[in-house]
Amino acid sequence: xxxxxxxxxxxxxxxxxxxxxxxxxxxxxxxxxxxxxxxxxxxxxxxxxxxxxxxxxxxxxxxxxxxxxxxxxxxxxxxxxxxxxxxxxxxxxxxxxxxxxxxxxxxxxxxxxxxxxxxxxxxxxxxxxxxxxxxxxxxxxxxxxxxxxxxxxxxxxxxxxxxxxxxxxxxxxxxxxxxxxxxxxxxxxxxxxxxxxxxxxxxxxxxxxx
Numbered sequence: 001x002x003x004x005x006x007x008x009x010x011x012x013x014x015x016x017x018x019x020x021x022x023x024x025x026x027x028x029x030x031x032x033x034x035x036x037x038x039x040x041x042x043x044x045x046x047x048x049x050x051x052x053x054x055x056x057x058x059x060x061x062x063x064x065x066x067x068x069x070x071x072x073x074x075x076x077x078x079x080x081x082x083x084x085x086x087x088x089x090x091x092x093x094x095x096x097x098x099x100x101x102x103x104x105x106x107x108x109x110x111x112x113x114x115x116x117x118x119x120x121x122x123x124x125x126x127x128x129x130x131x132x133x134x135x136x137x138x139x140x141x142x143x144x145x146x147x148x149x150x151x152x153x154x155x156x157x158x159x160x161x162x163x164x165x166x167x168x169x170x171x172x173x174x175x176x177x178x179x180x181x182x183x184x185x186x187x188x189x190x191x192x193x194x195x196x197x198x199x200x201x202x203x204x205x206x207x208x209x210x
Contacts, residue, residue: 033085120181
């Protein structure tokens with residue numbers, strides 16, 4: 001079902017509309033919220049840690065991520081009280097991109113604060129990627145799926161809201177199956193990311209320009 005998301009009927013939302021709609025729907029959702037992330041690089045100009053990454057200030061990146069711990073833990077506790085559990089599944093290609101190396105340090109903090117994050121290799125989703133990669137997506141319970149949209153530079157620019165119950169249920173089943181066989185983030189991080197030196201400015205620059 002993952003390969004059918006782009007062809008499914010949906011409502012296009014601007015970035016502002018997407019955030020407002022997401023917040024409204026999320027208030028009444030319980031159970032699992034899924035997030036599937038596929039692209040190996042994004043632009044996140046609103047994120048101070050991303051700007052520090054682009055500037056080559058690696059120590060500042062790690063400091064900014066670490067400073068988020070209290071807020072993340074509070075959000076996890078709030079979600080637990082509401083009966084909500086966020087599960088994030090990150091697709092990884094080898095060799096790891098500079099962006100992904102940066103993001104994995106953020107994910108490590110998330111995981112240590114109680115967020116369920118797992119990693120799966122790109123080969124695990126190959127059956128759904130005939131002709132194009134699967135899109136980035138967020139699923140709220142079993143009700144609403146958002147295909148998250150990006151511009152040509154991979155900066156966020158909104159989403160498509162999909163309400164078709166068959167599509168939503170099929171996507172949840174596919175992501176859930178992938179998640180069950182995926183590797184916990186901390187295990188992956190300790191083996192593949194922790195030994196890496198800070199990304200070189202040339203590697204960062206090539207991805208910022210892409």
